[in-house]
Amino acid sequence: MLRASEVTKAYGTDPVFDGLSIDVDAGEVVAVIGPSGVGKTTLLGLLALSEEPDEGTVTLDGTNVWDADETKRLSLRRRVGMVFQEASLFDASVGRNVEYGLRVRRPWSDRLRNGVASLLGANSTTDAVRESLDVVGLADALDQHAGSLSGGEAQRVSFARALAYRPDVLLLDEPTSDLDPRNTAVIESAIDAARDRGIGVVVATHDMHQARRVADRVAVLLDHGITEMAPTEVVFEDPSDERTRQFINGELVY
């Protein structure tokens, strides 16, 4: 569904990717693993349709993203959701945070009307918001202020925020590296729930155990490209690429 083909990207004279290809389908979880600093975040930026590759193509359902005009590109970009390593919640209630993605996708006449209504005290929360908070187990935190949440709770809200507007693709950048085991488990089960809804999930992680737990397929990011992309067990038990094998076994020194 979402595919990057033969992508090359460099920052100034520093090459990041050279002929990289990766894809994710609806209803599957792809884990991207690799050493730190290799470019996982940049790759997610490419997949989020916000960074343009120097060469190569990025397509969503066959539509070439960077050939399209701005309006079309915005609507394509809006089919992708992202969760960062830091929750980065807005200074507002949990409900307002989760609702954000839904809000910006409404037409302006609706937004103005809702804005005036809420100023005058009307308080309406859509089902989508409640539902997404349910997935991460925070349905009763709806009216709590984002600043009063713990780190783990905030990250879970951040997940719900990206889920609420039903994206086709969900990208997660090291979503649990700052979390304790309990919150990590909640996030991982939320990833499952997202997959079950037909969302294509890409998780960038340095935690290979997590990759084994959640992913259907694993992409190994090494040497400016994807050295291996295969079902999870294949990558971990019997990778075909030598460098991949060295990385999995912890033999690579950077």
Place this chain on the structure above:
Amino acid sequence: MTFDLIVQFGLALFELPFREGYVSSIIYVSLYVSLAAVALSTLFSIPVALVVGLTDFPGKQFVKSVINTGMGFPSVVVGLIVLFAVSNQGPLGSLELIFTKQAMIMSQFVLATPPITAISLAAVTGVDESVRDAARALGGTRFDVALVVVKEARYGIATAVLAGFGRAISEVGSVLIVGGNITGADGISKTRTLTTAIQLEARQGQYETAMVLGAVLVALVLTVNAVVVRFGDRGVQR
């Protein structure tokens, strides 16, 4: 107006020789001119602060130093410049703005904009970049992201607006020059503010009266500050 009665009562205590409606009319003019100027300035300054804070463009450093210079710009000079502009001989002469509240709003707009812009700019740049990234990644257009930034920076922006209001309502020299300190023969102010009324009393050597008006002005500023801060606190308690 009950406010008029309260003011009259208060003044009776001091036995001040003011006609009925005088003090409330100068309070009205002070507030009207300052609030209008601050409102217009805010509408102008916030987009400017967003553009300067969130985007890159050639001459950005120059714009920032203009804003900072504007903060310290002598207000009476602004008055002179507005006077030249709206005088019959000036480029805006045909609009007949000299000695009107509108000219006073113009000069206070020029004075309030630098502090409102500069402090809003600081508030806007203080918003974490990760929040901006999140807003964009969740499907926000640049405008949506700007709205998010404004909401995140709202307390800083409120401070900026209060600073601009403080500068506007305390202004004497420029509003005197372009407004003319006019009241009607019935004592109702047309372009006389609390500050220019104080100046008039002081000019006549009536220092006690000037002090009372000064106290009224300070009370007014404190009230406005309290109202805005209170509103902000309620927001925090959510």
Place this chain on the structure above:
Amino acid sequence: MTIQRRQFIAAIGAGAVASTAGCSQSAGGSGGGDESGSDAGTGAGVAGETLTLTTTTSTYDTGLLDEIHGDFEAMYGVSVDAVAQGTGAALESARNGDADVVMVHARGLEDEFMRNGYGINRRDLMFNDFVIIGPEGDPAGIQGMGSATDALTAIADAEATFVSRGDNSGTHTKELNLWEAAGTDPGGEWYQETGTGMGEALNIANQQGAYTLSDRGTYISQRSEIDLTILVQGPIESGPEILANPYGIMAVNPGVHDNANYDLAMAYIGWITSPSVQDAISEYQVNGEQLFFPEAVSEDPDFQQYVPEGWSSESTDE
């Protein structure tokens, strides 16, 4: 929380509506606004207009104008914006066309104004006088002198503290003329230029027990609060003529500024030089004393009021 917020929003909304109501009021009354277009043909053609009159701060501060303007406004259905700016600024505003009529008490400057074509239809309006005041102890010994110039010379010789307006106002101009006539150049530590209004200058003089030149009106209004007394009288109380303070009124020449409200200016000049208003001027009192003496109404002709002083058809200046 939401209820309080709602009330707050309602209050702001009400305030916004109220302020826009004030907005339309002010738009109607702003300088030069010509609403008489809709009234054309019914009543006085100037109804609804605003007359901008610039004058000096000492004139305005006597309160005379606020006292009499109400009648003029009612008579014509107009409003008068009296702008107290000080002599120089009042004439400058008129020169720029920001005023319709100007009332000052500086004959030399008025003459220059007319010569340059900015002012026409000048009339003598009224007069009061200046007095030299000072501490009761009178260190320079000028009490009761019949010559203002001698008094100033005495003050200079004694190096007694003297407070000057120093602001090119009518009073300051008169003071400088007196020094010049006395042949003395004031300067040194005893001569203090304040750059303030008359009331403030009196306070400063009072604090230092200094001499100063004041218009009688301001002195009368402040007499109860200061310890200075009149040492040299003005012509109203039989003092020297040189201390006379005559006021003149002029219309701004519509030939120079075609947007000057000439009709209304002439109506005003006609009204203020009319016998009934001149009477009202003489009846105006501050602290129980008459301040102004009317000059406009006279059985005998006074051609010099219409032209720069000393002008005649044979003189070379235009």
